[in-house]
Amino acid sequence: MDNDTLLQALSRNPGFAALDIDYRREIVQVGRVRQLPAGGCVFRQDEAVDGVYCLLQGQVHAVKNLADGREQLIVYRVRSGWFGEVSALDLNPRSFTMRASTDLEYFHIPQPAFEALLGNDLGRARFFISELCHRTRVSYEYGSDALALDAAQRLAKVLQIQYDNVRLANPEVSCPGLSCSQEDLACMVGVSRQRINRILKSWQAEGCIELSRSHIRLTDVAALQRLSNGVIEGAPQGLTPGDGH
Template sequence: MNKTVLKTVLGRNNWFAGLPSELADDILRLGRVRRLNDALIYSASDCADGIVALVSGQIRLTSFSVSGQPSFLVLTSPGSWIGVTSALDGRPHGYDAFAVGETVLFQLSHERFNSLAGESVERYSAFVRLLCDHFRVTTQSLIIHRNRRPLYLLARELLRLADRHGKQAKNGVVIELRLSQEDLAVMIGVGRQTINRLLKSFEQDGIVSTSYTSLTIHDVAALERLRSSEDPGEV
């Protein structure tokens, strides 16, 4: 893959875009491109195997409860990095990472990650900042999920997916992802029945429409108004 194109995609991530040029160039030089198709990248029990960035396609990060039910689901967007926690502490990932469909990854092996991070305090600190970015996003998400109603959470998640994965069409913004109602329920932390009820309400109001392989947002402004709501009550 052309290094210029790769650098542009990775530069969508604020962390990578803010790296000193020498470190960014070294990461590009030492990493390698991988192509997967509906394949496991790593499992929850796997230990550190470097850090991975999504170039194109989709990565699903999933964790399961003792009963086997999904308890956590995140879809990454191009430019996103995963695996940094295990790369730094050497412990198991704690979640599965799966490439959905044709997916292109950029991976910096654990050996080369350690080599770069060990060159100086500044370079080690740069990778710690990536971990801090992930921690801040997680903390913000926990706060929002504890204080906002499901209607707000669904509107926020649909807008996030549209921003990262949506394609503009004549009838709205099309999100071409294999997302079931169960997936959306896990992503925002509510029951499937709640998601079913909210999606039906959105469809009746002409805000969204769904199919097996995609979801189309017809009225982005309506979702933005819902997202701006500060009502912490329950639906």
């Protein structure tokens, strides 16, 4: 991939696109495009920091290794999503594993180049800090949602967030599908897979979504958004707020 094509791909991210063109070109010049097959790990929990990344093609998911040996799914990342800034900024080991759920093509800025790129200029660091702050705010919302919303509302919100991410990564697709297994959704929502299946089947019967194997297409995004915001009127009728956890 030549630098101009890479610059165009990275500029799908609105924050990156808003940077000064000379700074964007400098970022492109210090990194490398890499590939990884599905199932591979970009980095693993507790590994030393090795820079920052941006997805160009494919999907990864962040997982946390728990003390009992299980893995907890944290979040998905799709094309145009940056990740790895936490360790790159505080120099502590990785706090989770980033695993490829599809074949990947990604952009990697090695740690020495990343530090040289930022220098002592807060303006240059602001883009990466903003990306980190956005994810921090989303994490706070997840914690609040676990206490304030029921299972159907939390699932609606998770799907809405994933839908917005995929739309950002694929602006040319009018109604993109989501590649999420019900097991993964259950981890993110904090309920059983059977509970997720019942909610999704109800929404499918009402015409809000279309289901296939590990694939969901939102056919009534507005209705699910109203449910995730706690609005009963116009929300899917099979499972409204208060339907249980």
